[in-house]
């Protein structure tokens with residue numbers, strides 16, 4: 179593990195944390211309420227060792243198999259799943275991940291609940307409900323109406339801890355154009371929590387292109403990949 183690589187990741191981390199602090203200052207928020215999840219998909223375990231040494235302690239992956247290869251090599255990391263989860267990989271995901279951010283249907287939540295009962299009895303699994311705020315056919319997630327309808331049953335699942343909501347912003351050139359999506363997620367969370375306060379207050383929103391805007395709009399988790407690790411190969 180090269181000290182150069184560690185220093186480079188430490189600089190990238192500092193830069194992102196400064197942007198988060200600046201956005202918090204603009205919004206009158208406390209920066210300690212925002213968690214940086216470093217999205218490490220396609221990044222080798224070797225490079226990730228340097229990233230962890232530089233202080234990036236919470237990593238996010240979007241594929242179960244890729245995580246299965248990395249998790250044993252990187253002790254002490256908190257792992258988030260941020261990608262789609264097929265039913266045949268649910269149990270493995272519950273074994274590997276500390277948080278599942280991408281719960282996109284009631285069926286998936288029920289399967290996660292059953293696996294969590296077996297894999298980690300007595301320790302409800304922290305999850306986020308992924309919401310397709312803009313009703314974008316290219317994106318996964320509950321529609322806002324669907325999550326409101328499913329909320330009572332979701333919140334009754336005994337082996338899951340519903341920490342809050344997650345969304346993916348619009349892919350737009352101007353990050354300001356992602357703002358309405360983030361604002362809508364926050365408003366939806368407030369509406370759902372007014373109806374049932376068992377839903378937690380986590381808002382996972384914002385990626386490399388738009389995390390500062392997301393923090394201004396109330397993000398408590400930002401998911402940042404390229405701004406920390408550089409561009410991924412095409413398709414990554």
Ligand SMILES: *Cc1c(COP(=O)(O)O)cnc(C)c1O
Nearest residue numbers: 217240260385386401402403404
């Ligand atoms: C890849 C990914 C990210 C990170 O995207 P960057 O543009 O690299 O910051 C965040 N969230 C999800 C769900 C992702 O798949």
